Amino acid sequence: MKKEKPVILVVNDDGIDAPGIKALIDMMKPLGKVVVVAPDSPQSGMGHAITIGKPLRLTQVHLYEGVEMYKTSGTPVDCVKLAVHKVLKGKKPDLCVSGINHGLNNSINVIYSGTMSAAMEGAIESIPSIGFSLDDFGYDADFSPLTEFVQNITRQVIANGLPVGTLLNVNFPKTDQIKGIKICRQANAKWAEEFDERQDPYKRSYYWLTGVFQNNDQGQDTDVWALEHGYASVVPVQFDLTAHHAIPLLNTWNFDVHEG
Amino acid sequence: MKKEKPVILVVNDDGIDAPGIKALIDMMKPLGKVVVVAPDSPQSGMGHAITIGKPLRLTQVHLYEGVEMYKTSGTPVDCVKLAVHKVLKGKKPDLCVSGINHGLNNSINVIYSGTMSAAMEGAIESIPSIGFSLDDFGYDADFSPLTEFVQNITRQVIANGLPVGTLLNVNFPKTDQIKGIKICRQANAKWAEEFDERQDPYKRSYYWLTGVFQNNDQGQDTDVWALEHGYASVVPVQFDLTAHHAIPLLNTWNFDVHEG
Numbered sequence: 001m002k003k004e005k006p007v008i009l010v011v012n013d014d015g016i017d018a019p020g021i022k023a024l025i026d027m028m029k030p031l032g033k034v035v036v037v038a039p040d041s042p043q044s045g046m047g048h049a050i051t052i053g054k055p056l057r058l059t060q061v062h063l064y065e066g067v068e069m070y071k072t073s074g075t076p077v078d079c080v081k082l083a084v085h086k087v088l089k090g091k092k093p094d095l096c097v098s099g100i101n102h103g104l105n106n107s108i109n110v111i112y113s114g115t116m117s118a119a120m121e122g123a124i125e126s127i128p129s130i131g132f133s134l135d136d137f138g139y140d141a142d143f144s145p146l147t148e149f150v151q152n153i154t155r156q157v158i159a160n161g162l163p164v165g166t167l168l169n170v171n172f173p174k175t176d177q178i179k180g181i182k183i184c185r186q187a188n189a190k191w192a193e194e195f196d197e198r199q200d201p202y203k204r205s206y207y208w209l210t211g212v213f214q215n216n217d218q219g220q221d222t223d224v225w226a227l228e229h230g231y232a233s234v235v236p237v238q239f240d241l242t243a244h245h246a247i248p249l250l251n252t253w254n255f256d257v258h259e260g
Numbered sequence: 261m262k263k264e265k266p267v268i269l270v271v272n273d274d275g276i277d278a279p280g281i282k283a284l285i286d287m288m289k290p291l292g293k294v295v296v297v298a299p300d301s302p303q304s305g306m307g308h309a310i311t312i313g314k315p316l317r318l319t320q321v322h323l324y325e326g327v328e329m330y331k332t333s334g335t336p337v338d339c340v341k342l343a344v345h346k347v348l349k350g351k352k353p354d355l356c357v358s359g360i361n362h363g364l365n366n367s368i369n370v371i372y373s374g375t376m377s378a379a380m381e382g383a384i385e386s387i388p389s390i391g392f393s394l395d396d397f398g399y400d401a402d403f404s405p406l407t408e409f410v411q412n413i414t415r416q417v418i419a420n421g422l423p424v425g426t427l428l429n430v431n432f433p434k435t436d437q438i439k440g441i442k443i444c445r446q447a448n449a450k451w452a453e454e455f456d457e458r459q460d461p462y463k464r465s466y467y468w469l470t471g472v473f474q475n476n477d478q479g480q481d482t483d484v485w486a487l488e489h490g491y492a493s494v495v496p497v498q499f500d501l502t503a504h505h506a507i508p509l510l511n512t513w514n515f516d517v518h519e520g
Contacts, residue, residue, distance in 0.1 A: 047308030047337070048371045055458070055466040077307070077372075081469065085453045108384060110501055111308045112337075124368060124450055149515075156513050165448075166503040181515040185502040188425075190384055193345045198315070206315040209341065234515075236506035241370055242445040243426040246496035253416050255409075255441040255494075 006032035006094035006158055009083050009122070013043040013076040013101065013114025016061065016069065020100035023143035024132065025067055027150045028097060031158065035093065037083040040071040044103070046114040048121070049075045058082050076118035084125055095158060096122030099132035100143055100150070106133075106171045106223040106233055107189040107215070116169055120239055123167035128157050130167065135174040135227065145176040149232055153181070162236075169235040171227055179230040186235050187222035189215040266292035266354035266418055269343050269382070273303040273336040273361065273374025276321065276329065280360040283403035284392060285327055287410045288357060291418065295353065297343040300331040304363070306374035308381070309335045318342050336378035344385055355418060356382030359392035360403055360410070366393075366431045366483040366493055367449040367475070376429055380499055383427035388417050390427065395434040395487065405436040409492055413441070422496075429495040431487055439490040446495050447482035449475040 008028045012021040016038035028034050040059075057073040070087055072079050076098070084092060101115040110116045115131045122129030132150055134141055153170060162168065169186075172178060191211040198206055215224050223233035268288045272281040276298035288294050300319075317333040330347055332339050336358070344352060361375040370376045375391045382389030392410055394401055413430060422428065429446075432438065451471040458466055475484050483493035 042313065045310045045312045047306070047310070047377065049307040049309040050305045050372055050469065052305045052469055053302065055468050056455075057464075057466055078469070081453050082455065082467070086455055086457075086467065108499070111380070111384075111499060112310055117307065120371070124371075152515055156515070160513065163503065163506045163509060166506050183507055183510045185504065185507065186500055188500070193341050195316075195342065195346055197346075204317075206317055207342070207346065208315050209310065209312055209338070234510065236503040236510055237501045238503035238506075239368070239371060239501075240446055240448070241497045241499075241501070243423065243496040243498035244445065246423045246426050246498075247443055247445065249423060250443045250494065250496060253420065255412055255416070 008032040008034050009093040009096045010034055010036045011076060011079045011083065011096065011098045011118045012038050013046060013118065015039050015042045016063065016071045018102065019139060019141065020102050020143065022064065024097060024100045025064060027147055031151065031154055032094065034067050035083065035087060036067060036069040037079045037087055038071060039076060039079060040073055043076055043114045045112050046075045047112050048077055048117040051075060051078050056082065058086060076114035077121045080118050080121040080125065092125060092127050096127045096129040097132065097154065100146065101133035102141055103137045104133050104135045104171050105131060105169060106227060107187040110169055110186060110237060119167050120237065124239055128162045130154065130157060130170060132170045134172045145178055146172050149178060149181065153234065165240055166236045166238050169237050171223060171233045173227045173230055175230060177230065178232055182226035182231045182233055184223040184226050184233045184235050185221055187215055187224035188217040189213060189224055268292040268294050269353040269356045270294055270296045271336060271339045271343065271356065271358045271378045272298050273306060273378065275299050275302045276323065276331045278362065279399060279401065280362050280403065282324065284357060284360045285324060287407055291411065291414055292354065294327050295343065295347060296327060296329040297339045297347055298331060299336060299339060300333055303336055303374045305372055306335045307372050308337055308377040311335060311338050316342065318346060336374035337381045340378050340381040340385065352385060352387050356387045356389040357392065357414065360406065361393035362401055363397045364393050364395045364431050365391060365429060366487060367447040370429055370446060370497060379427050380497065384499055388422045390414065390417060390430060392430045394432045405438055406432050409438060409441065413494065425500055426496045426498050429497050431483060431493045433487045433490055435490060437490065438492055442486035442491045442493055444483040444486050444493045444495050445481055447475055447484035448477040449473060449484055
């Protein structure tokens with residue numbers, strides 16, 4: 001008896017018409033039955049936002065032959081919730097893949113990224129989940145050098161599953177000569193923010209958020225190092241944010257409010 | 261010589277006019293020089309969203325006597341960035357406190373919460389940071405039983421700092437008889453989502469996100485347990501999301517794309 005093809009949920013944050021999600025859909029087609037739920041407009045930088053102050057729209061669309069597709073008015077995280085609970089009617093997909101993001105989500109970017117938050121929502125739903133990103137913001141970014149890597153990582157996750165409470169954050173350098181894959185930790189880096197101040201026609205100030213990526217981590221086991229040296233980085237990510245190592249120290253503090 | 265008062269940045273996600281931030285401002289006034297930067301409208305559920313597709317507004321307001329206050333058009337995370345880089349001109353505050361949130365941010369809610377994401381942004385900026393939340397969504401919630409606890413925790417953080425890369429997630433039960441403070445880990449709980457489907461006057465469907473909080477964790481060292489038993493919960497939180505324990509396993513996988 002032939003085993004049923006795995007159901008693969010594809011989501012993203014750049015929107016349903018982004019070239020990155022088209023590339024990911026094409027890469028997933030040989031591996032399973034693809035269902036797509038994606039935002040109807042770009043949602044970069046949305047982090048783990050959800051929509052609670054207004055209602056959500058969910059509309060079936062027919063963009064690519066043979067693929068069940070929906071667009072939503074929600075955030076990337078809303079897309080996963082709507083996919084699981086409305087589109088798939090509570091039957092969980094075998095896999096959730098997010099991306100391919102136009103731009104890196106390595107290091108601290110994992111926290112700001114809609115792509116990675118969608119994958120994290122998949123993991124919270126106990127679905128093996130992976131986020132994919134490429135170091136190229138361009139609309140005409142070339143995703144083809146990633147194909148074998150994306151498919152191989154996906155096959156491994158389908159075959160092996162992932163440890164409970166974890167997902168994968170996969171980033172690719174911009175090159176057609178990817179050297180291989182490195183398993184990494186999240187580099188200790190941050191954005192050095194700047195605000196570009198301008199004046200509107202009514203002489204009132206407004207600000208554009210800009211910034212410079214600042215790596216403070218010289219480790220050779222980080223995602224930043226791997227990408228700088230031509231490798232794809234794979235970071236296992238968890239949604240238990242507890243700093244377990246800090247608990248013993250805090251237990252030595254005096255929290256007695258009735259003293260002194 | 262008298263030591264200078266610490267500069268305390270107060271932010272939130274419920275908006276600059278929320279009773280919770282007024283309560284927190286009043287609690288912080290005896291402890292330092294208070295500067296407030298908060299959203300001009302409610303931003304609950306915004307997670308770690310930042311504003312990159314449109315410009316930001318930042319406007320000084322005069323709501324409470326003797327307090328420097330600004331409202332912004334941005335997210336809670338934007339508020340911290342604007343506070344540090346525009347309002348304080350790059351001079352970091354000695355402390356960042358966020359809240360007091362109208363509603364709990366314990367367990368998995370830390371990930372969806374604008375309150376906690378603002379505190380996390382403070383921590384990413386290397387500012388000792390604390391998020392405070394109360395189990396009461398009401399506009400007329402009574403924050404007064406929290407005063408001593410909030411001030412005591414804040415004094416401890418000012419005196420001791422926090423371990424590198426960590427912040428505190430503090431949640432209070434709805435009672436005027438808080439039993440004390442428990443240092444906890446994040447409970448393994450999640451939202452069982454439901455979508456309330458309705459039809460607009462044009463017969464098109466729309467959806468409201470609703471859900472039931474589902475605790476799958478019987479541990480007595482969790483924030484859910486503490487709150488259910490009348491204690492305030494303090495969870496140390498980190499922004500290194502690496503699942504370090506999963507790295508050895510992933511290193512055993514075969515990622516060779518040229519094989520087979």
